[in-house]
Amino acid sequence: xxxxxxxxxxxxxxxxxxxxxxxxxxxxxxxxxxxxxxxxxxxxxxxxxxxxxxxxxxxxxxxxxxxxxxxxxxxxxxxxxxxxxxxxxxxxxxxxxxxxxxxxxxxxxxxxxxxxxxxxxxxxxxx
Numbered sequence: 001x002x003x004x005x006x007x008x009x010x011x012x013x014x015x016x017x018x019x020x021x022x023x024x025x026x027x028x029x030x031x032x033x034x035x036x037x038x039x040x041x042x043x044x045x046x047x048x049x050x051x052x053x054x055x056x057x058x059x060x061x062x063x064x065x066x067x068x069x070x071x072x073x074x075x076x077x078x079x080x081x082x083x084x085x086x087x088x089x090x091x092x093x094x095x096x097x098x099x100x101x102x103x104x105x106x107x108x109x110x111x112x113x114x115x116x117x118x119x120x121x122x123x124x125x126x127x
Contacts, residue, residue: 003029003123006045006081008036008056008065014086018055021112028123029053039063046072050079053119058087058095066092070099082122084115 009015039060056065083103
């Protein structure tokens, strides 16, 4: 099974770092050729591309990613991806719990090698 990953990062440097870090999983994942600049594009990409995994930064120019994730998770007619949220704010885990969101949180600064490990752990549930 090949898992589709959407990297919904608003900073192009971060986008490329994450993309490069995931190259070690190239036999298990496909990175969707999508770069999102705001929450509206994040939402539309999830609806249209139906990714299995979404990696996103919390801070978006218009709306926090957690608001968009909540909107996705509340709609059972939408394919529910596994979310990984990257944030510079240590209270992101509290925000996720408060909004009743199912997601894995990573707080900056972090080692990029953690992302493939999280994904491999998630994928192992299906093999």
